[in-house]
Amino acid sequence: MSRYEELRDALRAGEPVALATVIEGPNLGTKLLVRPDGRAEGSLGDENLDRVVARDARGELEAGLTSTRHYGAHGEARERDVSVFIESFALPPRMIIFGAVDFTAALAKVAKVLGYRVTVCDARAVFATVLRFPMADEVINDWPDRYLAKVGDELGPRDAICVLTHDHKFDVPAIAGAVKTDVGYLGAMGSRRTHEARRQRLRDAGLTEDEIERVMSPIGLDIGARTPEETAVAICAEVIGLRTGRRAQSLRDTAGPIH
């Protein structure tokens, strides 16, 4: 199989893979296809360069990064004989939504547009159905803490957890499970008053103040959202803003680069 065919098959199967290409220097255009376990197919024309690039590509893939790196002809650091473009085809980030409500359907839709792999989880079997959430990648019928105990270790800074259950019976265990993960975003629906009451329940459940501070609640940016769809946009905008470390304002009222 050619590198292209291997790349095509990996992308179609939804398998993470990185493609390294020499874009400047000797052996221009040669390719190395690198898997998450470090296995590599192809060659950039030098055994040592292959080894170093495979190692770097594996790191880039883990972080979901795409960049150009420079090496000596045999993979030496701090030299610039060869430029290698390393493109990561990482798995999409995940959004886990607890609570199978109307807001969930709208949020799942917007998150899909943004490229998230969306999971809807609710302990109530009558609500958590594929029929109600056809846009979600998976619908799980389980308690939030039990589900997070299963998948929490797989979650990282690119992933988000949104707790929309609006019922402390479910959202306290969901938040308690979520703060044990490394997700980049943790939001919980509820008014300021609801969240104040919830803070006490979270303390009673043994959460530290630092853990409680991770919770974005009331959830979403202050754009006056009312409908489930508007709320979904407000939540997703907050997810993006937290990831990029920006304070959301209108671009017109700020200065500096826009990306």
Place this chain on the structure above:
Amino acid sequence: MKEVLDDIERWHAAGHRVAVARVVGTEGSSPRDPGATMAVNDAGEVAGSVSGGCVEGAVVQEALAILAGEKERGIVTFGFSDDEAFAVGLTCGGTIRLFVEPLDW
């Protein structure tokens, strides 16, 4: 790359040769990040994009020249302060570097 796979497969099935242009670097304000991919076949058909529409026309010419054997694969730079003789640039004022090559790998 993923978004142009179906078109590439269709073109291959129809016996077309294909070139791909990928964004490999950006400076300043630019509409698409590294990895954005555009594919061009030898009939001049296009899939995907590498900018907000500012440089796609010029990229098609590059890709066709490479497919015709008139040019070698390599880096093409488009930008505001570009010294190279391209009459196109990004309206947003940034610079993008593309690697354009035949899909022969």
